[in-house]
Amino acid sequence: GAVVSQHPSRVICKSGTSVKIECRSLDFQATTMFWYRQFPKQSLMLMATSNEGSKATYEQGVEKDKFLINHASLTLSTLTVTSAHPEDSSFYICSAISGGTTDTQYFGPGTRLTVL
């Protein structure tokens, strides 16, 4: 299957700092990328959808000014957690599809964020 990478895999930061997470599709062009958040023993919650060259659309309850998403190219999307707080500590996972709505969605390995 297609490969999606994330960087970093793990990050620990102080409260109030900003953290950037990169998501790359390595062997295909991703027209759409999705960002999910997963708390321990819970399922993946969709945060936002990003399409290359346009603004991301956020799910209800997700603050767009706190979670900045940039989809600069067909192979790269970034999520920046601004002014991170301990409650933002979570597992952040990106995924990507290459084409239409029937395409399989491939997930990155995830980024474990811990805010002290």
Place this chain on the structure above:
Amino acid sequence: GQNIDQPTEMTATEGAIVQINCTYQTSGFNGLFWYQQHAGEAPTFLSYNVLDGLEEKGRFSSFLSRSKGYSYLLLKELQMKDSASYLCGGRNQGGKLIFGQGTELSVKP
């Protein structure tokens, strides 16, 4: 709206067969996915059903009934490594993949 339900946890014995059910109520539904997720790792794709019926892939099979809003994942010849969380997900007309809460499967010797 969208609502996807699956059991929170299940336990089965090595070598046995287990069926994980998933029911959904969603408008404009466009296919159902099953993913496997081991703790601390990203989900990996197992199957995708867009038409009614059973699709078999080795030890794993997935079934869909659109009229009943029902799907199941069938795992045969269970192995210890099958212990994981199994996520049922539906894609809506907007292309968003929304997941149920996941079923934590524990395989015992």
